[in-house]
Amino acid sequence: MTTVFFKGLGLIGSSLAQAIKLAHPDVIILASDPAPATIPYARQQGWLDAGVSEFERVAEADFIFLASPVDQIVADLKTLATRPLKPGVIVTDVGSTKQAILTAAAALADQKITFIGGHPMAGSHKSGVTAGRPDLFENAFYFQVPLNATAAQQAHLQALLSGAKVKWLTVTAATHDAIVAQISHLPHIIAAALVNQTKERFADQPLGMRLAAGGFKSVTRIAAADPTMWTAILLANAPVIRRQLADYIAHLQTLDQAIATQEAAAIHRFFAQAKHSRDQLNAPVKAPFYDLFLNLPDQVGALTAVTGKLATAGISITNIQLLEVREDINGILQLTFSTAAAHQAAQALLATEYELIERG
Numbered sequence: 001m002t003t004v005f006f007k008g009l010g011l012i013g014s015s016l017a018q019a020i021k022l023a024h025p026d027v028i029i030l031a032s033d034p035a036p037a038t039i040p041y042a043r044q045q046g047w048l049d050a051g052v053s054e055f056e057r058v059a060e061a062d063f064i065f066l067a068s069p070v071d072q073i074v075a076d077l078k079t080l081a082t083r084p085l086k087p088g089v090i091v092t093d094v095g096s097t098k099q100a101i102l103t104a105a106a107a108l109a110d111q112k113i114t115f116i117g118g119h120p121m122a123g124s125h126k127s128g129v130t131a132g133r134p135d136l137f138e139n140a141f142y143f144q145v146p147l148n149a150t151a152a153q154q155a156h157l158q159a160l161l162s163g164a165k166v167k168w169l170t171v172t173a174a175t176h177d178a179i180v181a182q183i184s185h186l187p188h189i190i191a192a193a194l195v196n197q198t199k200e201r202f203a204d205q206p207l208g209m210r211l212a213a214g215g216f217k218s219v220t221r222i223a224a225a226d227p228t229m230w231t232a233i234l235l236a237n238a239p240v241i242r243r244q245l246a247d248y249i250a251h252l253q254t255l256d257q258a259i260a261t262q263e264a265a266a267i268h269r270f271f272a273q274a275k276h277s278r279d280q281l282n283a284p285v286k287a288p289f290y291d292l293f294l295n296l297p298d299q300v301g302a303l304t305a306v307t308g309k310l311a312t313a314g315i316s317i318t319n320i321q322l323l324e325v326r327e328d329i330n331g332i333l334q335l336t337f338s339t340a341a342a343h344q345a346a347q348a349l350l351a352t353e354y355e356l357i358e359r360g
């Protein structure tokens with residue numbers, strides 16, 4: 001019998017819990033959440049087996065999901081490291097940032113407890129248990145950032161979450177935080193800033209932003225997201241967000257200059273480039289992508305050893321994915337590069353130590 005413990009049963013926690021229960025009805029789900037109506041609602045829905053307080057009964061868990069705001073996840077990781085836990089337990093989280101969380105999880109690794117950082121790339125501006133849905137993550141990417149897990153342990157977590165129907169992507173914490181700062185954190189800042197500035201601009205207009213049509217509404221939907229969650233994200237990923245925010249402001253200033261000097265060609269280029277890129281967003285991914293497959297030993301730190309070797313040699317990886325992992329058998333690691341030169345250099349570097357595999 002498998003027991004899964006959720007600390008935090010809001011939008012993301014409850015969606016994952018429901019996806020687990022649907023795919024594995026025998027799994028026992030325990031959860032703690034301080035929001036008063038959360039546990040009764042989940043019990044009444046039928047997919048929560050028991051509500052507990054804080055970390056009560058956590059020692060029964062085979063999997064522990066930390067699904068509260070990222071600052072609370074950091075605090076919970078430190079607390080968990082002092083608790084007696086079940087041998088072999090896998091601890092994971094769903095936080096929107098990864099470096100601060102992986103740093104805090106070192107306290108667990110010191111106790112020989114397995115930690116795998118996680119982040120499903122789907123969600124909503126709605127929050128709380130009532131917004132949760134078992135199909136929320138269908139076809140979404142799900143980042144996995146292992147700290148001290150074997151390939152088999154990563155696969156074990158993926159199997160538990162099979163009902164979520166996600167596309168797994170293994171990355172380092174630094175890569176994760178750089179990517180999501182640009183495509184998730186920055187957009188939330190921009191949406192909120194636009195709403196705040198619009199509100200100020202319309203201070204003396206009775207209807208104000210209620211007159212807005214689709215443009216304003218589609219750009220600002222995510223400004224309705226939970227302020228507690230977003231404060232924690234911005235503080236946890238501050239240096240990366242600040243760099244990308246400065247870059248964004250520079251883009252706005254360039255456009256401002258082009259408007260001031262009436263440079264029609266520059267303004268046209270600004271919109272044409274954006275249209276081209278936005279039109280590509282849902283198009284199938286086209287080459288050039290260069291894949292390298294290798295047998296990854298089922299050992300703690302095996303993935304970090306490969307990525308560390310490539311980083312030391314200055315070779316950048318576009319994507320890392322673990323395929324076909326079975327208990328006690330090597331997993332296949334798929335490394336994707338964006339240039340033939342990087343692919344060749346990686347091949348030469350890794351061939352001496354790893355078994356490279358041909359895949360069509």
Ligand SMILES: NC(=O)c1ccc[n+]([C@@H]2O[C@H](COP(=O)([O-])OP(=O)(O)OC[C@H]3O[C@@H](n4cnc5c(N)ncnc54)[C@H](O)[C@@H]3O)[C@@H](O)[C@H]2O)c1
Nearest residue numbers: 008010011012033035067068069070095096123124127128
């Ligand atoms: N909202 C999204 O789109 C999205 C997507 C991916 C990941 N995430 C991440 O998932 C996590 C949860 O976000 P969410 O959208 O589910 O937020 P949410 O507000 O819907 O849920 C958070 C839950 O955590 C609970 N909580 C707060 N303090 C707690 C504590 N000390 N112990 C136990 N529970 C506690 C809250 O009561 C709430 O029910 C965050 O770390 C967030 O960064 C969010």
Ligand SMILES: O=C(O)C(=O)CC1(C(=O)O)C=CC(O)C=C1
Nearest residue numbers: 096120121122123124125184222
């Ligand atoms: O769809 C939304 O409303 C979201 O904001 C989801 C969203 C994002 O796309 O930025 C929010 C936070 C995450 O960590 C991942 C996904």
